[in-house]
Every structure is written in C-alpha cells, then in structure tokens.
Amino acid sequence: xxxxxxxxxxxxxxxxxxxxxxxxxxxxxxxxxxxxxxxxxxxxxxxxxxxxxxxxxxxxxxxxxxxxxxxxxxxxxxxxxxxxxxxxxxxxxxxxxxxxxxxxxxxxxxxxxxxxx
Numbered sequence: 001x002x003x004x005x006x007x008x009x010x011x012x013x014x015x016x017x018x019x020x021x022x023x024x025x026x027x028x029x030x031x032x033x034x035x036x037x038x039x040x041x042x043x044x045x046x047x048x049x050x051x052x053x054x055x056x057x058x059x060x061x062x063x064x065x066x067x068x069x070x071x072x073x074x075x076x077x078x079x080x081x082x083x084x085x086x087x088x089x090x091x092x093x094x095x096x097x098x099x100x101x102x103x104x105x106x107x108x109x110x111x112x113x114x115x116x117x
Contacts, residue, residue: 038073
C-alpha cells in the first residue's frame, strides 16, 4: 500500500472519528473530554505507526511522546521531533487530531526555545 493511500485512509478514519467525537461532546466535563480524546489519540498513534517505521523514530522523541500518553495526554513537556521520521509521525498525528476535531493544541509536538547567549 502506498504511503499516500495509507495516509488518506487514516485521515478519513480520523474524520469519521471526529463525527463521533462531536456528537458525544455536548455534556462532558473538560477532564472527561480529555480522557476520551486520549483514548482516541492512542488509536491514532497505533494507525500512524502502521505508516511510519517506529524503529526510525529517535529514542528521545519516543520517550517524550510516551510520557505524554502515560500522563493522560496532558502536554506539560514537549515531544520535540528531531529526525525526518519524527516529523512524519508528528505531522500525521497532527493532521489526524485536527481532522478528528480535537484541535492542533492537543498534541505535544513542540520544541523548547534555547536561550541564545
């Protein structure tokens, strides 16, 4: 299966997931929504790893990303992509979360600014 075709399937899956997310979001608290979205995010990660070779991801990035999931999907620390595989994985998950109406701020993908001086 081509990378384009598998990415297209994942994005369509995320859109379908977004419809379910929107319909059930009316009466939940912020913590309930975060827990539900974290479950969806775990599923998205599983799908993304089918397209991106998990062994090509840098160990530090994997550790940071796993800490995000283990912490209930609260982005208190960054998961900073470093390699082309890291960026492909982060880009795919970002597109999936946005397509699922979870927003671009849900993901932990950012890099701290280093002080110059």
